[in-house]
Amino acid sequence: MIKLSLTSRNCVSTSLPLYNCNEGSLLGFPLKKGKLDSSDSSESDPSPPHMEIYISREETVRGIYDKLQNHKYIQVRGTPASGKTSLAKLLHEYIVRNEHEPRVTRVLVWNPEEKMPRGGWVEWLSPRWSFQPGSVLIVDEAQSAYWDMTFWLELKAIKPESSFRVITFASYGSAGRNINDPLTPIHISPRQDISLVPHDHGDQIAVGLLLTKPEFDHFVNKLFVDHYFDILFLDSVFDITHGHLGACEDFLRIVRAHKSYQLLKSTGKRYTVDDFTTGIPMAEFLELLTTSSTFSRGLPVTEHLRHPPLAQVFRDVLLTGSTVVDEAFDQPNNAVVKSPLRICFESGWLHNEIINPLNPTRVTYTFASPLHERYVQCMLLGNLEEGVISESRIKDFVIAIIRKFIPLNLSASRTFGTTTQSTPEAQFRDEFYRASMSHTKGSVLSFPEFGNKRGRIDFFIPSKKWGIELLRNGNRINAHVARFTTGEYGRWIRDQKMNDYCIVDFRTSRPRSNHEVNNNLLYAVSTDKWKTIDVLDNW
Structure with missing residues (x-):
């Protein structure tokens, strides 16, 4: 028997000066001069161009449209690469296709303050949009307009009976109702807010930015024509990405370009969870994610x-x-030097949600998907270039891992967004990882979420x-x-895909x-809430 005493440990990080945050540079792209894209019934081609490259997302777009009809102003918030711009285009097309005399103006990015004409945003938008009855203003990259208080004060006056409609798409904004929070200059009710995960706040319309499973299936078949992905593999990709558009796309592009996938082309076999895990x-894989063109927009870099404050x-x-x-975590008169939490939020590394609409001042911050979480965890705790496993026996390795367990991680309930972690087993998988x-x-293992819901192995090295x-x-031992x-894993051993294995019963x-x-x-036995663990060998 081996007796382990577990204690909390703090990671050590080197220092990097805290930087001041300006719109644009913080988000990883330069500020662009404001751009408009408008459509009305007199134009010969009123829809946005190149719409054939997008999946329709018909139910999601219809839900957004219905919310817009009900409330006249709504906001859509989501981390980078979560599909905001494509939804803005799809909504534009939907309105043009379904309304009798559509008048739609889509702002691609708001004019910076130094470029705005003397008459402000009203002069800039006119004559394309000036509160015409039945008109729609779609503002993409709306976080670039947060400086323009006059615009947001105008939106504050919009009521359900207003004759015009406005929708803003932003990479961050307040999920709560604190009107002094400078992240969004006006109070937006939960019913007017569309976030990553669908929520019904009382209007019977639940839509979100994340792809639904049918939308994900459509997306895969449209973007990866004649693919060799196994159905259960795709289900696992959906699980670990939660339908985050950029994560789905780059995950599958990386796999499709990898030799483990390319070797299957001549065999007629499907690419499975096991092929990914062993191949x-x-x-x-994480290094390739770092250099990906889409998903990496929402990832922090090593610096x-x-x-230390950001790492904490x-x-x-x-x-x-x-x-x-x-409460709001920055005061309006102290917006230049921003808190670490706000930096993470405005950079798109974290997303926020209201915990309870009845108490909208309590807001939870979390990662956009399990894949985002695993990436940050790996980069924060490990080093992809120096990773090494020194143990020669798997049991020695497992015991060394258990020695590093932190009791608090096993006693505190875990959440993802507003959802509590589903099973106790998942909590131990997280801590083992x-x-x-x-x-x-x-020297990372396989992702603990990937394929596990479908009976795949917890970890493979x-x-x-x-x-x-x-x-x-002892559940189902x-x-x-x-x-x-x-x-199946007996066949892995016989085929020499696996040299050894260990089953750990907590x-x-x-x-x-x-x-x-x-x-x-x-x-691994504990009778004191995992403050100590006795490791017993079955042999």
């Missing part, structure tokens, strides 16, 4: 993660899945060809054991007797 080292924000979110604030990242300096399965209190003997009481399995089972 692409996670360090390589950001070396800055991410650690807080990684600990329980989110961080909650009760985190501790392994810390122990190996980034390609460099060692080791498989690790985690249980809670015989079925898990069979997978490594007579089941328990709150000692087992009554040893299991009949051979020397591949460890019991």
Whole structure:
């Protein structure tokens, strides 16, 4: 028996000076001069160009349109590459296609203050848009307009009975109702807010930026024609991305270009979860994500993660899945030097949601998807170039990982956005992943979410060809054991895809007797809420 005493540990980061944040440079793109795209019934081609490249998202667009009809002003908020611009174009096209005499003006980006004419935004938009009855103003990249208080004060006066409609698409904005919060200069009710995840705040219209599963399936078939992706593999991609458009696209593009996928072309076989798990080292995959053109827009770079205040924000979110604030976290008279949380939020690295519409001053900040979370966790705790596993035996490796468990991580309930983590097993998978990242300096395992809902192995280490399965209190232990003997992973062992495996049963009481399995089972027992763990070898 090995007895482990677990204590909390703090990570050490080098210092990076805190920077002042200006619109545009903070978000990773230069400010552009304001651009308009307008349509009315007199034009021969009133729809936005190149709409054939987009999936229709008919139900989502219809839901956004219905909300706009009901409230006359709504905002759509989402992290970079979550599909805001494509939805703005789809809504534009939908209105032109369905209204009798449509008059739509779409602002691609707001005019910067120094470029605005003397008459302000009203002069800039006229004569294309000037509150005409039945008209629609669509403002993309609306965060570029946050400086223009006169525009937002005009939106404040919009009522359900107004004759015109306005919708803004922004990469960040206030999810709460604190009117002094400078992130959005007006109070927007939950019913007027469309975020990443669909929520029905009482108007029976629940839509969100994230792709639904049918939309994801349509997206894959349209963008990756004649692909070789297995259905269960695609389901796993949807699970780990939550339907985040940029994450879905870059994930599949990376896999399609990889040799593990290309080798299947001549075989007629489908690319499976197992092909991904055994064929692409996670360090390589995460490195490719870093250089991706779309997904990387919402990722912090190494220099950001070396800055202690920013790193601490991410650690807080990684600990329980989110961080909650009760009030606006910057005062209007102190907006130049911004808090670390606000920097992370405005940069698109975190997203916020109201926890409870009845108490909208409490807002939770979280990652846009599990893939975003795993990327930040790997970059924060590990080093893709220096990762190494020093243990020669899988059990020694597993025990070394358990030594790095933090009790608080196992006792606190975890959330993703406003959703509590579904199973106790997931909490232990998260902590095992985190501790392994810390122990190996980034010699990462397979993602714990990927394929796990469909009975795939919890962790696989390609460099060692080791498989690790985690249980809670002996749940379905015989079925898990069979997978490594007579089941699918038994074939992995026979085909030399896997050299060794370990099943770890995390328990709150000692087992009554040893299991009949051979020397591949460890019991990790704690009777004091995981402050200490006794590791028992089944052999």
